Amino acid sequence: MGDIAKGVLGGAWTLLVGWILPTALNLAVFLLTVAPSLRDLGPLERLRGASGLGTGLTLLTGALLLGLVANACQNALYRLLEGYLLWPARAFEAGCRRSRGSRAFLADRLTVLRLERRRAEQGPLRTEDAEELARLLADPRLARAAGRDRRRTAVQRGLLRERFARFPIADDQIAPTRLGNAIRRFEEYGWDRYRLDTQLLWNELTGCVPDQIRRQSELARASVDFFVALLSGHVLVALAAALALAAGDKPDRIALLSTLVVLAALVPVWYRSAVTATDEWAAAVRALVNTGRKPLAASLGLALPQTLAAERAMWTMVSRLSRIPYHERAAALDPYRAEPATTDPA
Incomplete structure (x- = not known):
């Protein structure tokens, strides 16, 4: 009670x-x-x-x-x-493009900070890293942002990483609004x-x-x-x-x-x-x-596999079985079924 x-x-x-x-x-x-x-x-x-x-x-x-x-x-x-809901198609697409651009720009800023920190701690960068840093800083807008980022404290740089973490990982999961992206990032976590x-x-x-x-x-x-x-x-x-x-x-x-x-x-x-x-x-x-x-x-009557690859395969089939009508291919889930419990005879 x-x-x-x-x-x-x-x-x-x-x-x-x-x-x-x-x-x-x-x-x-x-x-x-x-x-x-x-x-x-x-x-x-x-x-x-x-x-x-x-x-x-x-x-x-x-x-x-x-x-x-x-x-x-x-x-x-x-x-x-x-x-x-109630968003015109053009507004939805424009919002998604803006969100992808914001995520890409934040990713580039964090990459510049990471490469510059590595250069300061470990000395000259590898050729490919140095070329990537030079390519990023060739963008005037990114160079201005990098100049501001260099003056940020460690806490303020952590806030940049928090902002970037509020975006979904996959491009096809990007939403047109900040709230949509912030929610979508943990909706896609399990998948x-x-x-x-x-x-x-x-x-x-x-x-x-x-x-x-x-x-x-x-x-x-x-x-x-x-x-x-x-x-x-x-x-x-x-x-x-x-x-x-x-x-x-x-x-x-x-x-x-x-x-x-x-x-x-x-x-x-x-x-x-x-x-x-x-x-x-x-x-x-x-x-x-x-x-x-x-x-x-x-x-669900299943045993969690020992390897992550096998677990991902199992959950893929479980999700498919719950989403679409039954098909004979669902029998591929049988190897993951748990052994039935046995009772000791009295």
Whole structure:
């Protein structure tokens, strides 16, 4: 019974922090800054005449309901911010080209830093390394960036590596937005390392790992959910303020304009915070994949092979078996099946 209560409370906590709390903040901003301008709306007039306790209960109820709605719409919100939903084809392709260019430029900057550090520590570079360094520094834009990078501290250079790590490894996995790339990099982790399709086998994987590992993944995602819900609510409140401004001459026009400007300025801040928060989420998913492969194989009636190459072949067939209809070629998975458990006769 205690485990059930713990699971319920844990799920409620991630829902509260990830969706209900930011929704309450946005609702409070709306009621304080935009609602006073909407004097012709009956529900808001009744709320304005309610007591303090009634207003608080209304705010709490509204935050709960809207938070649950936002949680139900989270897939659409994420896909929109990742660049997969409602993006025109040209905008999607342009975003992917920009992301590939940003990743390539960061990779070149890190290569210059690595080669220059090697030259400083070990002396003259090998011919091919020296030629590569000269080729990279021949680019004026890269040379200017390298000059700035040389003045960076070790910590600041580490931040460059963090930025580069937020991109997927494969070119065909690049997304058009920073958040899309930051999420896609750990979605492809299991496939790149082990040929384990974690998107396809996510429920099986999370059902096998220890509770602590699964809980870490949920809490890490809650941080990203918080910023996604916060910026989404900011956009809606800003739109409401803009509509109120466009509706006519308002006595509190300055308050509406200030709200619109402040919220518009905060949206990119929360977006960047969401991108940064994916680092902890990525670490949790990496731990989940690394520690969950063996119990996942056991739960599927398979024995984890001794070699990494054989393991990658096994997970490729498991992923294919889960994704497409059964075919006789799936019998190639038989060598990886675990020996049936034997019971000692009494």
